[in-house]
Amino acid sequence: MRFLLLTFLFLSLIQYSYAKNNAGKGKITGNVIDSSTKLPVDFATITVYKLGSKSPVNGTSSDTKGNFAVTGLAAGSYRVTVDFIGYTQKVYEPVVLSTGTATLSLNTVLLISRDEQLQTVTITAKAPIIENKIDKLVYNTANDLTAQNGVALDVLKKVRMVSVDIDGNVELQGSGSIRFLINGKPSSIFGASLADALQSIPASQIKSVEVITSPGARYDANGTGGIINIVLKDNKFEGINGSINLSAGTRLENGSVNLNAKRGNLGLGVFFSGNKQLNTVSKSSSDRLSYNNSRDTVNKFFQDGTNPMHRGSYQTGVNLNWSISPKDELTATLGYNHFSNNGSGITNQSQQYLLASTGGLISDLRSIRNSNSSFSANATDISVAYKKSFNKDGHELELLYNGSFGTNTIDASQTSSYLNENFPTTGLRSSNPGKERQTEIQLNYTLPVSKKFTIETGGKFSIDDLTNGVVTDTLSGNSAYIRNANQTYAFHYKRQIYAAYLSASFTLFQDFLTGKAGLRYERTGNVADFSGADIAGYNTFAPSFTVQHKLDETQSIKLAYTFRIERPDYEDLNPFYNISDPHNISTGNPILKPEVGNNIELGYNKTFEKGANISFSGYYRRNTQDLQAITTFYDVLTINGIDYPAVALTQRVNIGSQTSVGSNIFASVPVTDKLNLRSNIQAGIRTNSNPGNSVTGFAYRVNLNASYQFANSLQAEVFGTYNAKQKNLQSTRPSAFNYSLAVRKQFLNKTASIGLTAANPFNTYLNQRQVSFGQNFNQNTLRMVPVQSFGITFTYKFGKLQFKKDSKEDNAPQLPDIGGGK
Structure with a gap:
């Protein structure tokens, strides 16, 4: 019913926009x-x-x-x-x-230039909120009020074709295989924990989000769903300027400072930002019913607990831009990121064995499990780029170096005290430090052969080098910890990728058709000292093309095809057993192969005279060697000679294929000069097929955004999003509804503003009910996730700016805008 009502509202908006905006x-x-x-x-x-x-x-x-x-x-x-x-x-x-x-x-x-200095400046021109380009979609965040005191995940919830669940898991057109970039560059900060990394970036630092669902040959082939590039704020004006963003709230606090200087051909910028998620308590319970192999006994395992957690992060960086000459430009950036989280939990556990035939109780073991975890990650990112321009417009040569050096540590401990049996207290504690180095060297060359035909080629070499180790102690005799050799290990993993590409941009049939087509080759090699692992290298040939036809100046259609892969990461390959929770164990699979995806996308975009916009896209994606996490229940699981009872073992495997068919509809309608409505509807069917089993699930996501300009300096916004439940291979993902309100008042000639925000003001918790199932088990889980928050934000822009177009023949030193990041 919700879906039908929202669809009716959306179609009504489209009808209204056609009637009101006769282009x-x-x-x-x-x-x-x-x-x-x-x-x-x-x-x-x-x-x-x-x-x-x-x-x-x-x-x-x-x-x-x-x-x-x-x-x-x-x-x-x-x-x-x-x-x-x-x-x-x-x-x-x-x-x-x-x-x-x-x-x-x-x-x-x-x-005619005015040579003058301005103490304060008001810029009234606004970038469109959504920009549809031939190779990507751009979401500009300048007027995103409801996310103003949030983080990157809050911004992503508003981006077309992107969905975010309550745990921070991101999907692009229904696929979770996404390559994330910051300012077009990779960072090891994403490898440590994607959800934590996205919660460490304040929304106030984000200039725009670029969504590339059909990446061309120039982009890495990894990520079957596509690429999301988070572009941090910068500044292009001459002079010295800066900004301050501060927010305080009941669950989240943010702050950032940007300082930029530009004079002549030299520019410099520095920034610092940080956020802190205050202590929040989530609640969860699960009830698992499983059978042994002979199915003569039933295991009922119940857990009920609370989990307090808090998170913190900060980032800082410096950016240098030097226009050495009118045709030579050098850019260098240095950034540092840190985030950490700490959690604890108390869980009541009950494990019962019953006779399947009569339901008679064989045993009932009850315990209390206390757990603690601490996670810390750091990343230093370095980037140097040199660009050479030639006499012909668009004739360019680029040489780029990107380096990311990360360290992270996970410390965890847990103890189980038994209440109704004469068992000693059991427990373990572990420390897991790791280091990761990512290095990329890339060369790009662009040659315009004519006004309607351009060739682009280049190559890339990248190394991902990771070392990791775990030291685990097991509680013995209720008092002393001794080293657990079966849970203590160290390993080294290295992945090298050699790539080359060739692509061409063209205009055909007297400007009837524009497009881009190309081919990328990648050779992936893996070296790892996992026990018993021999990971083979593989070759990838990734073709792609995009063509676009303008029906007129206000509407266009686009067709694209891309070949993509998903490479298994080291945690997917590592055969080490993670036994931090003895009843829920996970391990890697060193024989995994890369997932292969073939994607087709068809898009239509229409703009109207008074600013209304409607966009439609449909997609078809077929993944083979599909990577899926599979859970299997064991009545008793033996690992290195030790028996673990009532275990759910989770491991990623290549299973058959996955086929996804879906569509996305977006509309932005200026109902009046003051009221603007935006809506985004995404729906799709996903089928997972493997020998002897096929699961099909339908899901949709709807959001609605309304903004109202009360006066020249006062604006309000309401945003709501609903993610429907979806059936997956072994579970049913629960539905979720979130909403937020915001108001912003600008003052001091619009150089300063104060905003108030509220997220889910009438709901303290969001209840997430999930059903999981397998060949010999069924499990019902209830999670109560805290979602309510209130906040206040303050922004201020300062500095004396000289707004003047640079003469490209002026070679005096000059420094960039660097206001935002790596």
Whole structure:
């Protein structure tokens, strides 16, 4: 019923947008030039008004060559303004479009520079919230109020085609195999714990999120679902400036400081940010019913407990940009990330054995389990990039180095005290330190053969080198710990990838079709000293293509195909048994093969005269050698000569295939000048097939965002998202509903603001009921996850800025915007 109601609301919005935003076919074009330097003025703001009206009907920004085109205009008389900070505004009126003159050119627009220093600046031009590009979708976070005191996961919940569950697990078009990047670069911080890493990045530091569902040949082939690139904030203006973001709340606290300096050809930026999740208590209970091999006895295992936990993190970094000459640019970044979490728990346990035939009780063992865990991760990221431009526009050579050096430590302990049997207290404690080094060297070369054909090629070499070890002590005689040789080990794992690619961008059939096609080759080699493991290397040939056709200036269709893989990581391959919970044990599988994915995507995008936008995408994905985590119940599991009773063993394996078919619909509708509605509906069917078993599950996700501009400096926003339940291979994922409210007031000429936020204000906990099943067990789990929070945020931008277009012939030192990260 919820799905039908939300679908009806969504379709009503579409109908309303069509009725209200009857798009025209008129277009106004031009080229913005600095009147003194004769250089293009990029990012100039072009705004179109109905003659006599103060409300704009459309607008755009000039590109790097100064060109612009405002489309979707109906016949009529207009006033056109061209602005850039530090220049005198240029006004054209009347500009008349008629049915006979659908396209009108303003030709060269000369802007006259004003040489002045501004103490405070108000920028009224806004980037669109959603940008659909031929190779990616961009979500701009500048006006994301409900996530303003949150973290990266809160931003991702609003991104089209992305879903986030209550545990921080992220899916892209229904796939959890995603390659995450920060500013286009990998980081070892993601390898330690993806959910923790995404909760360590304050939302206030994020400029945009780029979603690439059909990556081209230039991108790594890893990640069957695609790529998510988190772009951190920067600044492109001349001078010294900065910003402060602070937030406090009942569950989460954030803070960040950015300082940027740019003069001439040299730019420098530094930043520091951090957050802290205050102590929260989650509750859980599980009831597992399992059978032994002969099915003559039944095991009922029950757990009920509470788990307090808190988390903290901070990041800092510096970024240097030097335009050595008009055709040579050097960029270097250095970043450091740290996050940690600490948790504890008290769990009541009951283990009963019964006769299957009569239900008679054979034994009843009750205990109390106390556990503690501490996780800490650190990563230092270094990046150096050199770019050489040649005389021909677009002819470029890039050389890049990325290095990430991470360390992490996991300390854990648990003890079980038995209440109704004469058993001694059992327990263990372990320490698990590890180090990871990621190194990448990449070369890219771009050659425009003609205006309609460009060749791109390059190569890449990357190494992921990891060392890890576990030291485990077992409680003996209720008082002393002794070294457990079966749970103490060390290993070294190295993965090397050699890659090369060739791709071409083209325009065909008199601009009827634009696209990009390419082929990437990767050779993956693995070296590991896992016990008894011999991991074979493999070759990957990954073709891809994307084609797009513009039906007119307001709508386009796109078709894409990509070949992707998912490489098993070291924790998937390592055959060591993790027995931190003796009743729920996990291990790796050294014979895993990479998962192979073939993805097809079809998209449609339509914009309207007054800013409305509708986008549709459908996808088909077939994965073979599908990687799935499989749980098997053992009445008694023997590991290194020790018997463990009533064990659920989890291990990833290559199982058959997985086929996913789904669609995504997005709409943004400016209902009035003050009220804007956005909705996103994603639905899909996923089928897991393996010999003798096939499971099909349908799931959908719906979100709705409403923002209202009460006054020039006061704005409010409401956001809600619902994830439906989905049947998987061995479980049914529970549904979840989250909602949030926010209001923001700007002051001091919009250089400062205060915001109030509330997440799930009327629900302290979100109840997650999950059913898991296997050949010889069934389990029901209830988790009560704390979701309620209230917060207040404060932002302030400061500095004396000189807004002036740089002359590309000026070789004086200059420093970048670095306001945001690695």
